[in-house]
Amino acid sequence: ASATLTGGAVVRGGSGLKLLRTKLFLITVVFSSRQGPNLIINQPDELLxxxxxxxxxxxxxxxLTKAVKESKISLQQAEYEFLSFVRQQTPPGLCPLAGNSVHADKKFLDKYMPQFMRHLHYRIIDVSTVKELCRRWYPEEYEFAPKKAASHRALDDIRESIKELQFYRDSIFKRKTDEKKRKLIENGESDKAAS
Known part of the structure; x- marks a missing residue:
């Protein structure tokens, strides 16, 4: 259980085709503190x-291809399971979609799981953006960032994204504000007064 993405769902899916022809076939949701459904969605042979x-x-x-062929889970069933899980974890509009290159996942989810997406917050947490900023602004720290195993399976990708974001939080996003200065700022006073 991780506190990195508290309240955030991380979702991976897709088949590597253009959005108009593509269907989801593997989707997983993980809250930073609890794993949700990890489903493989049946798709026709023509798509595969x-x-x-x-x-x-x-x-x-x-x-994965074999598992997709053998799956009995429809896209509608998967959306229902994910929506049910997310509703138990968070109120509507508070949970951001998060993960690596999650903007691409969002396109698929907007198209194929609109009810699920309506429950989530409109903002996303894209770990890839943080990675690129770290690579450019903190190249020394970037060298120590966790490397991906590239299994291309949803649950593995999510776990790697959580681990990667934890690294950036611990290595890059360090708290520098001392307690006195923080209290002054919280009370609406100028941070110059803290100096």
Whole structure:
């Protein structure tokens, strides 16, 4: 259980195709303090056959393609399960979508799981953005950032994203404000008075 993304859901999914033709086939939700459903969604053979070569190779090696074919879970069932889980964890409009390159996931979720997305906050926490800022502004610290295993499975990606964001929090986003200065600022006084 991590406190990194308290109240945030991290979702990964997609098949590597253009949004208009693509369907979700693997989706997982994890609150930083609790894991939710980890579902593989059934998709027709035509969709699997039309995947890019990269997707065919990687999803074939990982066993995901086979699992998608064998799954009995529909997209509607998956959305219901995720929405039910998220509603138990957080009130509407408070939970941000978070993860690496999550803006891409958001496009799929907006299209295929609109009720789920309506429950979430409109803002997202994109760990990839933090990574790029760290790489540019703090290159020494960036060298120590956790490396991805690149399994391309949702739950692994989420766990790696949480671990990565924890690293940035602990290494880059350090609290520098002393207690006296913080109290002055909280009370609306100028931070110059704290100096």
């Amino acid at each position: 056959d039309s995947m890019s070569e990269w997707c065919k190779e990687h999803h074939g090696k990982s066993g």
